[in-house]
Amino acid sequence: xxxxxxxxxxxxxxxxxxxxxxxxxxxxxxxxxxxxxxxxxxxxxxxxxxxxxxxxxxxxxxxxxxxxxxxxxxxxxxxxxxxxxxxxxxxxxxxxxxxxxxxxxxxxxxxxxxxxxxxxxxxxxxxxxxxxxxxxxxxxxxxxxxxxxxxxxxxxxxxxxxxxxxxxxxxxxxxxxxxxxxxxxxxxxxxxxxxxxxxxxxxxxxxxxxxxxxxxxxxxxxxxxxxxxxxxxxxxxxxxxxxxxxxxxxxxxxxxxxxxxxxxxxxxxxxxxxxxxxxxxxxxxxxxxxxxxxxxxxxxxxxxxxxxxxxxxxxxxxxxxxxxxx
Ligand code: ES4
Ligand code: ZN
Numbered sequence: 001x002x003x004x005x006x007x008x009x010x011x012x013x014x015x016x017x018x019x020x021x022x023x024x025x026x027x028x029x030x031x032x033x034x035x036x037x038x039x040x041x042x043x044x045x046x047x048x049x050x051x052x053x054x055x056x057x058x059x060x061x062x063x064x065x066x067x068x069x070x071x072x073x074x075x076x077x078x079x080x081x082x083x084x085x086x087x088x089x090x091x092x093x094x095x096x097x098x099x100x101x102x103x104x105x106x107x108x109x110x111x112x113x114x115x116x117x118x119x120x121x122x123x124x125x126x127x128x129x130x131x132x133x134x135x136x137x138x139x140x141x142x143x144x145x146x147x148x149x150x151x152x153x154x155x156x157x158x159x160x161x162x163x164x165x166x167x168x169x170x171x172x173x174x175x176x177x178x179x180x181x182x183x184x185x186x187x188x189x190x191x192x193x194x195x196x197x198x199x200x201x202x203x204x205x206x207x208x209x210x211x212x213x214x215x216x217x218x219x220x221x222x223x224x225x226x227x228x229x230x231x232x233x234x235x236x237x238x239x240x241x242x243x244x245x246x247x248x249x250x251x252x253x254x255x256x257x258x259x260x261x262x263x264x265x266x267x268x269x270x271x272x273x274x275x276x277x278x279x280x281x282x283x284x285x286x287x288x289x290x291x292x293x294x295x296x297x298x299x300x301x302x303x304x305x306x307x308x309x310x311x312x313x314x315x316x317x318x319x320x321x322x323x324x325x326x
Pocket of ligand 2: 168196277
């Protein structure tokens with residue numbers, strides 16, 4: 001397939017990537033060993049076999065547990081560096097990275113160690129690989145508004161490190177409206193806003209993210225198709241949707257890739273792009289996601305180009321930086 005060679009060579013922009021979701025089983029063991037922690041798994045193979053999920057929650061249970069091996073600033077540096085070194089080989093030129101501070105501060109890890117390790121690696125990755133980046137602070141939506149507000153306070157000395165705030169973890173039962181106030185504070189401080197919505201939750205969660213949180217992008221958003229008026233608005237307002245095809249299959253948001261609505265969303269004029277979400281857990285980084293949808297949905301070159309360009313346009317890069325990538 002000539003298009004596959006094009007996909008591999010294409011300079012790519014990633015907009016939906018949880019840095020803790022790049023924790024490969026080998027690294028779980030490496031970090032556990034150097035931090036003197038014991039694991040519930042006997043081997044790398046046993047851990048990898050546990051990467052089999054029924055739904056979002058069964059994934060989050062494992063993800064929230066394995067990130068417990070990340071303890072020191074050096075761990076966060078190495079995690080981020082390993083990710084950048086890997087995707088440099090996939091021709092990723094710009095990446096916007098989520099992190100979950102509450103997954104670490106709840107274990108007594110200083111906020112500054114997390115942010116320091118990640119941002120030092122991002123700066124080194126820019127130097128070494130020429131990969132530009134933005135960092136997005138995510139609130140865990142299964143925790144309370146008070147805990148999100150406390151996290152926002154802890155973030156104050158580091159606001160210059162963040163391009164945006166985001167919202168992730170268990171969607172259903174934790175609607176966007178719960179975080180209206182903390183998002184208002186973040187936007188008042190000059191940050192942009194994104195939120196996971198319409199992955200397991202219905203169209204109401206997407207309406208809520210737009211209206212209560214003022215987001216500029218929707219992460220996932222695949223369930224927007226259940227609401228014609230919502231689709232019309234997303235098209236009219238050119239709201240980007242950061243779709244994650246392999247994630248949707250592995251978390252059983254869709255039955256299989258062949259029934260994924262990505263090409264239908266493109267045809268409707270939605271600003272969709274292809275992303276990897278938690279690549280260590282879902283079987284692929286951005287190139288594998290592109291190759292899998294190319295094959296399953298029989299994408300043509302124009303569709304691949306649109307997906308790649310949508311990501312450039314939807315990024316938080318400056319207008320002149322976008323022009324260079326186009
Ligand atoms: C996530 Cl796929 C997904 N959905 C919601 N929250 C998340 N955190 C990490 N991956
Ligand atoms: Zn995600």
